Amino acid sequence: MIKVKDLTKDYGNLRAVDNISFDIPDSGIIGILGPNGAGKTTTLQMITGFMPPTEGEVYVDNLNIAQNSLEIRKKIGYLPEGSPTYADMNVVDFLYFIAHLKNVHSDILDKRVKDMIRTYGLEQVVGKEINQLSKGFKQRVSLAGASIHNPEILILDEPTNGLDPNQIVEIRSLIKELGQEKTILVSTHILREVEAVCDHVIIIDKGKIVADNSLEEVQSSFHNLTQIYFEIQADTDRLMDEFKTIPEVKNTQLYDKEANIYKLYVNYAKDKELRPTLYDFIKKKDWVILEMRRHQQTLEDVFRRLTEKDQEDTNE
Amino acid sequence: MNNISSITKKELRSYFYSPAAYIILGFFLLVTGWIFGSHLFLMKVASLRNLFGIIPLIFMFLAPALTMRAIAEERESGTIELICTSPVKDNEIILGKFYSSFVILAIAATITIFYGIIVSFIGSPDWGTIIAGYIGLLLLGGAYLAIGIFGSTISKNQIISFIASFFIILLFYLSDKFLYLMPGWLSSILRFISLDYHFQNIARGVIDTRDIIYYLSIIILFLYFAKQSLTERKYE
Numbered sequence: 001m002i003k004v005k006d007l008t009k010d011y012g013n014l015r016a017v018d019n020i021s022f023d024i025p026d027s028g029i030i031g032i033l034g035p036n037g038a039g040k041t042t043t044l045q046m047i048t049g050f051m052p053p054t055e056g057e058v059y060v061d062n063l064n065i066a067q068n069s070l071e072i073r074k075k076i077g078y079l080p081e082g083s084p085t086y087a088d089m090n091v092v093d094f095l096y097f098i099a100h101l102k103n104v105h106s107d108i109l110d111k112r113v114k115d116m117i118r119t120y121g122l123e124q125v126v127g128k129e130i131n132q133l134s135k136g137f138k139q140r141v142s143l144a145g146a147s148i149h150n151p152e153i154l155i156l157d158e159p160t161n162g163l164d165p166n167q168i169v170e171i172r173s174l175i176k177e178l179g180q181e182k183t184i185l186v187s188t189h190i191l192r193e194v195e196a197v198c199d200h201v202i203i204i205d206k207g208k209i210v211a212d213n214s215l216e217e218v219q220s221s222f223h224n225l226t227q228i229y230f231e232i233q234a235d236t237d238r239l240m241d242e243f244k245t246i247p248e249v250k251n252t253q254l255y256d257k258e259a260n261i262y263k264l265y266v267n268y269a270k271d272k273e274l275r276p277t278l279y280d281f282i283k284k285k286d287w288v289i290l291e292m293r294r295h296q297q298t299l300e301d302v303f304r305r306l307t308e309k310d311q312e313d314t315n316e
Numbered sequence: 317m318n319n320i321s322s323i324t325k326k327e328l329r330s331y332f333y334s335p336a337a338y339i340i341l342g343f344f345l346l347v348t349g350w351i352f353g354s355h356l357f358l359m360k361v362a363s364l365r366n367l368f369g370i371i372p373l374i375f376m377f378l379a380p381a382l383t384m385r386a387i388a389e390e391r392e393s394g395t396i397e398l399i400c401t402s403p404v405k406d407n408e409i410i411l412g413k414f415y416s417s418f419v420i421l422a423i424a425a426t427i428t429i430f431y432g433i434i435v436s437f438i439g440s441p442d443w444g445t446i447i448a449g450y451i452g453l454l455l456l457g458g459a460y461l462a463i464g465i466f467g468s469t470i471s472k473n474q475i476i477s478f479i480a481s482f483f484i485i486l487l488f489y490l491s492d493k494f495l496y497l498m499p500g501w502l503s504s505i506l507r508f509i510s511l512d513y514h515f516q517n518i519a520r521g522v523i524d525t526r527d528i529i530y531y532l533s534i535i536i537l538f539l540y541f542a543k544q545s546l547t548e549r550k551y552e
């Protein structure tokens with residue numbers, strides 16, 4: 001449904017999006033996960049036709065955005081970052097205005113506005129000015145605007161940002177409901193959001209894609225591994241390489257190194273018991289084990305490692 | 317309803333839902349009323365000539381005040397992303413904004429007809445000249461507003477938009493005021509581009525197509541600049 005090919009965006013000297021490609025299927029909820037500044041918003045702005053790419057192409061339903069921007073915009077409902085609305089308008093006027101802009105046909109105009117008010121639970125605020133609403137209601141008004149023309153695709157840029165925990169739960173369940181009939185592309189910097197709503201996740205960092213998998217694949221690829229944390233004292237520079245000579249070890253990550261003390265993770269398949277082997281191996285090398293324990297891996301760890309940055313869940 | 321008229325309607329509503337339109341129109345009424353009244357009572361002149369002399373100067377403030385929000389606020393609040401990802405062309409956005417500000421300016425001009433009616437009770441004004449004067453005011457005001465819409469695209473800051481528009485208008489207004497300092501070839505160009513020169517022609521009661529074409533050209537030119545500027549700057 002959406003095809004992104006070799007997409008690149010430069011802001012002056014800064015390459016905000018660096019040659020990314022992905023395919024979005026016809027249905028489901030796809031998460032674009034990445035820390036702040038990863039290039040999520042920039043990517044979405046190119047897909048929606050708000051901004052031309054420096055290089056690369058975007059196709060929506062086989063239409064090229066460079067040639068068929070207006071056609072594509074009719075198929076997409078977009079919630080920009082920060083969910084901007086016309087604060088001085090009241091809710092109904094806003095919905096009608098957006099409906100007109102989205103060329104909703106006059107025969108179904110009233111019905112669509114009514115449907116949106118019901119779907120998003122806006123009955124009690126219809127006559128109010130948007131700037132008098134709570135953040136949660138503002139967000140629903142924005143979502144109602146984004147979906148008023150019944151688009152095939154919804155693109156939501158950090159839709160739960162700045163909401164309180166209850167509002168987050170509400171908005172997430174709305175998104176899940178919408179995802180049953182539409183293709184939804186939702187960006188977030190919060191891993192738990194992806195776990196809560198998405199079927200598929202594209203992880204980006206510094207403008208590049210670092211993972212593009214179904215949620216189960218991402219989870220299982222790590223749940224199938226046992227991870228052991230070591231602190232080892234060793235007078236060698238080749239410690240990491242030495243571990244790789246053990247055939248059963250899938251991979252290793254150096255977490256920290258200070259003088260001759262290494263902190264590292266060693267991963268191996270879950271159905272094996274490798275701890276005795278590892279112990280013997282280290283003993284033979286004459287290294288000193290300062291600490292050894294099994295580490296419970298979470299998706300959070302994966303994300304952290306892929307993006308090499310400490311993530312902060314500011315919302316939860 | 318097409319895109320342009322949706323935008324025009326929405327803009328008009330926000331002018332009247334906020335104090336902006338009332339403050340601007342009230343200010344206009346106050347200044348014109350004071351000038352008209354002082355001429356009428358102090359100097360016993362029953363004419364609109366003084367008013368037509370001063371309104372172009374008042375419009376110089378009024379037009380940028382009406383248009384400074386147009387694009388600047390959309391960019392500042394991020395709603396530019398809503399409007400520019402709808403199936404609406406950039407020139408439709410510019411035209412919708414222009415028409416709505418023109419409606420407010422036309423309302424301001426229309427209010428002054430009231431002074432004309434007072435004059436017609438006292439003396440016998442030349443209605444031909446007065447009508448020509450109004451046509452001139454609308455054309456001149458339209459040109460100011462087109463410049464103002466352009467000014468509104470160059471910054472997210474409404475004050476900067478206002479000042480930029482004001483200075484562009486001032487430049488075009490004053491361009492024929494220092495002709496005695498200029499060589500002949502330059503002075504004829506400067507006179508031709510002057511916003512005021514063409515207005516004076518029309519206000520004299522002579523409607524010449526050249527003057528009308530001049531104003532329409534300025535309007536089209538600056539609306540085109542505004543559209544180009546919006547296309548380039550919307551995502552900055």
Ligand SMILES: Nc1ncnc2c1ncn2[C@@H]1O[C@H](COP(=O)(O)OP(=O)(O)O)[C@@H](O)[C@H]1O
Nearest residue numbers: 011016035036037038039040041042043551552
């Ligand atoms: N309009 C802009 N001008 C210059 N740099 C920008 C602009 N928008 C974003 N950037 C930069 O591009 C990078 C990616 O930003 P963005 O796409 O907003 O990331 P995200 O949405 O993932 O937080 C950041 O380094 C940001 O500072």
Ligand SMILES: [Mg+2]
Nearest residue numbers: 040041042081
């Ligand atoms: Mg962002």
